[in-house]
Amino acid sequence: MKEILREIGMIARALDSISNIEFKEYDLTKGQYLYLVRICENPGIIQEKLAEMLKADRTTAARAIKKLEINGFIEKKNDEHNQKIKNLFPTEKGKNVFPFIKKENDHSNKVALQGFSRVEVETIFNLLQRVRKNVEVDWEFVKKGNKRNY
Missing domain, CATH: 1.20.5 (Single alpha-helices involved in coiled-coils or other helix-helix interfaces)
Structure with a gap:
């Protein structure tokens, strides 16, 4: 059987490595940009749905979200119907970085699918x-x- 998952893994790690280097100037590391993009695309999303969307475990998601919050990219707001639920929203800083991340993603797609x-x-x-x-x-x-x- 062909090692398809190995190929997918190498592609994912290479693109993740590139992104981590390119997003360093924005203080975004270790895949945090993935969380920020989904929050920008889905303002008000809850942590559990975000983790599920990215196929990440809760601990990993909580750590990335906390770092994004500490670095001022996102903010948590109480849900208007249930005070136990925290909705995630991008801050102005997060919204300002989002177009650059999107541009990098579009470029990576273009390069990967060239030919x-x-x-x-x-x-x-x-x-x-x-x-x-x-x-x-x-x-x-x-x-x-x-x-x-x-």
Whole structure:
């Protein structure tokens, strides 16, 4: 069987490394920019939904969100219906950095898909969505404390 996940992992690590270097001047590190982008795209999102969206465990998400808050990129606000729930919003600083992050993402997509036809790009996208959906089943299963049979 082809080592597809190995290839996906190498691509993800390379792009993450590039982003960490390029976003250093904004004090964004270790994938925090991923959280900031999703908060900018979904103002008012709650931490649990954000972690689920990024397929991150709660502890990792809480750490990244805390750093973003400390560095002034986001703020937590009480939910108007339930005071126990904190909604996440970008601050002006976060909103100002968002276009740069988006621009970097668009550039990385363009570079990664260079030389592919529109049909090939659509095919890659659809196939990767299917891969993600397959993996999500195991992710949910293991997240609930279950063990997979190999």
